[in-house]
Amino acid sequence: MNLYNKVIPFQLEKLPIRGRILVLEEVVDTIIHKHDYPDLVGHLLAEAILFGSLMSAALKHDGIFTLQTRTDGPINLLVADVTENGVARGYAEFDKEKIEALTQSKQIISMPRLLGNGQLALTLDQSDLKDRYQGFVALTGATFAESLQHYFTQSEQLKTALFFATQKKENKWRAAGIFLQLMPQLDDETEEQKSEHWLTAVSLLSTLKKSEILSDTLTPHDVLFRLFHEHDIKVFEPKQIKAGCRCSRTRIFDILNNMTEQDRQDLVENLYISVTCQFCNEHYEFTLDQFIAK
Numbered sequence: 001m002n003l004y005n006k007v008i009p010f011q012l013e014k015l016p017i018r019g020r021i022l023v024l025e026e027v028v029d030t031i032i033h034k035h036d037y038p039d040l041v042g043h044l045l046a047e048a049i050l051f052g053s054l055m056s057a058a059l060k061h062d063g064i065f066t067l068q069t070r071t072d073g074p075i076n077l078l079v080a081d082v083t084e085n086g087v088a089r090g091y092a093e094f095d096k097e098k099i100e101a102l103t104q105s106k107q108i109i110s111m112p113r114l115l116g117n118g119q120l121a122l123t124l125d126q127s128d129l130k131d132r133y134q135g136f137v138a139l140t141g142a143t144f145a146e147s148l149q150h151y152f153t154q155s156e157q158l159k160t161a162l163f164f165a166t167q168k169k170e171n172k173w174r175a176a177g178i179f180l181q182l183m184p185q186l187d188d189e190t191e192e193q194k195s196e197h198w199l200t201a202v203s204l205l206s207t208l209k210k211s212e213i214l215s216d217t218l219t220p221h222d223v224l225f226r227l228f229h230e231h232d233i234k235v236f237e238p239k240q241i242k243a244g245c246r247c248s249r250t251r252i253f254d255i256l257n258n259m260t261e262q263d264r265q266d267l268v269e270n271l272y273i274s275v276t277c278q279f280c281n282e283h284y285e286f287t288l289d290q291f292i293a294k
């Protein structure tokens with residue numbers, strides 16, 4: 001069975017730990033190549049899509065998980081959203097000249113330098129929840145993974161560890177990651193035992209090399225086995241992730257149709273209202289007489 005592009009949930013039988021592992025290949029490759037993004041942008045967008053995909057595996061019916069940054073650095077916007085069906089999309093907005101200059105400098109550019117100051121919002125839209133859930137992550141870590149794991153530990157009161165790796169090799173993108181969480185406390189477990197269990201899991205995860213999880217020869221199951229075989233791994237049904245978009249002519253028509261006539265007129269250029277989807281670059285054209293005047 002091909003285990004790529006699938007979120008694989010797992011649990012350790014001898015430690016109160018659960019997690020998910022995911023290696024994305026064509027999903028990130030398709031999205032990044034479609035936009036022809038520079039490598040520096042591609043790596044961060046790949047991480048955002050990876051994280052969104054890992055989180056989407058916990059969604060129930062009709063849900064969408066969105067990660068969005070708004071910052072003042074060279075990459076001022078990153079968006080990735082993934083539905084409960086595993087349909088992933090994403091895009092970025094950035095300053096071409098600044099990114100080009102950073103690329104030329106040949107230095108290793110950290111996330112804080114690329115994003116600058118600002119906000120990372122996580123949004124959970126689920127049709128059966130009345131309110132959407134939104135959380136704000138402080139971009140204080142050196143990496144996305146660091147910032148997000150700090151957020152989880154604080155907001156969910158559950159110790160969380162994240163491991164992200166991305167690569168572009170022979171013009172092919174790949175992103176891989178592990179999400180690890182300490183399960184809620186068992187009654188007969190002391191605080192000390194709990195900390196000890198967590199420490200064991202985290203120190204095992206810290207032995208993982210990026211090259212291993214990104215390797216062509218190791219499957220995600222092999223990686224899990226290497227890390228946790230002493231603690232008996234139980235894997236669950238994997239969830240497929242695929243690149244796709246939710247835009248449609250009808251959806252865009254409805255948005256335009258809900259505007260005032262004046263607002264629509266302001267959008268007309270050369271007789272047409274042209275709309276391009278930022279996620280998938282799909283182009284839609286409408287004429288004013290198609291809409292119902294209000």
Ligand SMILES: [Zn+2]
Binds near residue numbers: 245277279280281282
């Ligand atoms: Zn689209």
